[in-house]
Amino acid sequence: MIMARPERVLRYAAVAGVAVLAVAPWMVSLYKVHVLNILIINIILATSLNLVMGYAGQFAKANVAFMGLGAYTMGLLVTRADWSFWIAWPAGALLAAAVGTLVALPALRLRGLYLAIITISFVLIVHWSFLHARFLTGGASGFSVPHPNYFGLPIPNIQATYYLSLLTLLGAMWIVRNLVASGFGRSLLCLAEQELVAPALGINVFTTKIAVFALSGLLAGLAGGLHAVTLQFIDPQNFWLLQLVVQLCMVALGGVASLLGSVLGASIMILLIEVLRAFKGLWEFAIGAILLLTIVFFPRGIAGLVEHLFPSLRERRHRP
Amino acid sequence: MTAALTLEGVSIQFGGIRALEDVSCQVPAGQLRGIIGPNGSGKTTLLNVISRIYPVTSGAIRLFGDDITRWPNHAVARHGVMRTYQRVALVNQLTVLENVMLGLHATRRQSLLGIAFCTPGYRRFERESVDRARGTLEFVGIEHLADRRGDELSGGQMRLVEIARAVVSRPRVLLLDEPAAGLSLVRIDEIADLIRRINAELGVTVVLVEHVLNLVMSLCERISVLVSGQLLVESGSPSEVQEDPRVREAYLGQARAHGPGQGQGEGEAADARA
Ligand SMILES: Nc1ncnc2c1ncn2[C@@H]1O[C@H](COP(=O)(O)OP(=O)(O)OP(=O)(O)O)[C@@H](O)[C@H]1O
Numbered sequence: 001m002i003m004a005r006p007e008r009v010l011r012y013a014a015v016a017g018v019a020v021l022a023v024a025p026w027m028v029s030l031y032k033v034h035v036l037n038i039l040i041i042n043i044i045l046a047t048s049l050n051l052v053m054g055y056a057g058q059f060a061k062a063n064v065a066f067m068g069l070g071a072y073t074m075g076l077l078v079t080r081a082d083w084s085f086w087i088a089w090p091a092g093a094l095l096a097a098a099v100g101t102l103v104a105l106p107a108l109r110l111r112g113l114y115l116a117i118i119t120i121s122f123v124l125i126v127h128w129s130f131l132h133a134r135f136l137t138g139g140a141s142g143f144s145v146p147h148p149n150y151f152g153l154p155i156p157n158i159q160a161t162y163y164l165s166l167l168t169l170l171g172a173m174w175i176v177r178n179l180v181a182s183g184f185g186r187s188l189l190c191l192a193e194q195e196l197v198a199p200a201l202g203i204n205v206f207t208t209k210i211a212v213f214a215l216s217g218l219l220a221g222l223a224g225g226l227h228a229v230t231l232q233f234i235d236p237q238n239f240w241l242l243q244l245v246v247q248l249c250m251v252a253l254g255g256v257a258s259l260l261g262s263v264l265g266a267s268i269m270i271l272l273i274e275v276l277r278a279f280k281g282l283w284e285f286a287i288g289a290i291l292l293l294t295i296v297f298f299p300r301g302i303a304g305l306v307e308h309l310f311p312s313l314r315e316r317r318h319r320p
Numbered sequence: 321m322t323a324a325l326t327l328e329g330v331s332i333q334f335g336g337i338r339a340l341e342d343v344s345c346q347v348p349a350g351q352l353r354g355i356i357g358p359n360g361s362g363k364t365t366l367l368n369v370i371s372r373i374y375p376v377t378s379g380a381i382r383l384f385g386d387d388i389t390r391w392p393n394h395a396v397a398r399h400g401v402m403r404t405y406q407r408v409a410l411v412n413q414l415t416v417l418e419n420v421m422l423g424l425h426a427t428r429r430q431s432l433l434g435i436a437f438c439t440p441g442y443r444r445f446e447r448e449s450v451d452r453a454r455g456t457l458e459f460v461g462i463e464h465l466a467d468r469r470g471d472e473l474s475g476g477q478m479r480l481v482e483i484a485r486a487v488v489s490r491p492r493v494l495l496l497d498e499p500a501a502g503l504s505l506v507r508i509d510e511i512a513d514l515i516r517r518i519n520a521e522l523g524v525t526v527v528l529v530e531h532v533l534n535l536v537m538s539l540c541e542r543i544s545v546l547v548s549g550q551l552l553v554e555s556g557s558p559s560e561v562q563e564d565p566r567v568r569e570a571y572l573g574q575a576r577a578h579g580p581g582q583g584q585g586e587g588e589a590a591d592a593r594a
């Protein structure tokens with residue numbers, strides 16, 4: 001028997017996965033479309049977090065804050081200022097990217113635990129602001145957001161939003177894949193492993209860190225906007241530490257510095273949460289257990305295991 | 321003729337330790353300069369100061385006439401100073417080829433937008449980068465390792481990859497920190513040959529810090545001797561250095577004391593070599 005080459009298997013699997021996602025809205029219930037949409041959004045979030053934590057090796061954990069800023073900015077501009085979603089959504093993402101560059105500033109001096117503490121404090125502050133700026137955000141009870149205007153597209157809004165998420169995911173993955181397989185991606189890995197060596201190779205550590213935080217903020221901001229229109233609701237609980245832990249879990253389980261890892265980690269976590277939803281309170285326990293087991297047994301996550309078994313599947317950091 | 325590298329009264333202090341004291345010397349363009357000295361005498365610190373990892377306490381450093389004393393360190397690399405490390409510093413998540421491509425960053429960069437949208441210009445750029453990295457791997461004689469990862473190599477191979485990464489951008493000055501440390505005699509000969517070719521064929525000015533004295537004596541036209549942070553000999557021929565009684569004394573003194581000259585910073589120096 002001729003063994004299929006693993007690279008080819010992976011490529012077919014990716015194409016098949018995208019094809020399944022593309023036809024899914026016509027095959028499954030509306031609720032399942034909703035779950036798949038959340039899954040897609042979480043792949044974007046895991047990729048965003050992986051860029052900063054995995055590739056660039058920065059212990060920064062501000063992702064849910066970027067996501068929240070994207071969601072709230074979009075939601076408030078649409079509901080309070082009557083902006084079109086199509087302008088408000090990128091505006092929210094750009095704001096998240098701009099704030100991302102600010103968060104990069106402490107990362108220029110701080111490392112490891114200190115950077116983690118600073119960025120988690122940032123998440124707390126942003127969450128607190130959402131909660132307490134009641135006149136604007138509705139506080140803990142949140143506010144609802146309308147469907148985007150799809151200009152008479154002849155499919156239901158839920159499906160349309162699903163396709164918007166899918167297109168965003170494909171675009172984001174294409175761009176991120178281009179970036180990690182370039183001199184930029186190689187500099188990120190150099191920052192992660194040999195930060196002192198990076199400048200001696202001509203890498204401008206300052207601009208590289210700013211760029212990766214901005215990119216991460218942009219992706220999380222876009223995902224936040226999509227998340228809001230998917231739920232048609234925004235409230236602070238979606239941008240809280242628990243969500244941060246779930247996203248960390250996706251990256252750790254899937255594999256750091258790996259796009260395949262982000263996809264697998266996010267998919268497995270979301271499906272698991274869905275399956276365990278019936279057993280109240282179980283999924284928090286499951287997450288803790290998974291995080292613990294992965295770190296002990298597969299420190300490089302599922303993608304690390306896959307690459308170990310099939311070295312030809314190692315992510316390429318150059319083209320062609 | 322302009323000097324490739326000029327140090328004028330360079331001093332650096334770590335807390336109470338004066339690691340370099342009033343070091344002045346010149347390396348003419350194209351020279352292969354050796355720097356020797358007992359453990360802890362400040363050789364690595366000297367390279368760190370030149371590549372601007374450490375800011376100097378006082379003094380000035382010039383590169384082909386440009387005062388680089390206050391430049392940010394990535395700018396110094398982009399200006400043509402590349403180096404290797406006493407403790408090899410490869411990126412293990414990258415393959416050998418990709419590690420060498422990392423060295424091209426100093427001279428060849430692309431805009432993030434071009435990369436993100438994979439423009440034709442960027443594709444050509446990346447293809448050329450791959451070709452240049454492969455060419456350098458051939459020059460160094462390790463093209464068969466191209467697809468190995470950093471952590472799948474032997475110590476000697478790692479040193480060669482690091483040298484390839486440092487020369488792929490055709491630097492003007494190459495700083496080598498003990499490239500022969502831990503190598504067998506055969507490998508030392510190979511590396512000597514490589515350094516000679518880098519200097520002669522690529523026209524790179526080389527500053528070689530090395531403990532293997534035979535290597536330095538056979539390779540270098542001029543040698544500087546650093547003892548306790550001071551230049552004992554600014555620039556001497558191999559035979560002058562070998563016959564200098566002060567140099568013998570410095571090395572013998574070390575042998576007697578079984579530690580760094582003048583008993584300075586024994587701990588760190590030992591750590592650095594581990
Ligand atoms: N970052 C630092 N902080 C404090 N002291 C330092 C630092 N770097 C070097 N030193 C001290 O400076 C002195 C010179 O060290 P250096 O590493 O330059 O010696 P060396 O000549 O390279 O020695 P070796 O042959 O062991 O590599 C030592 O006393 C060392 O302890």
Ligand SMILES: [Mg+2]
Nearest residue numbers: 363364406592
């Ligand atoms: Mg040294």
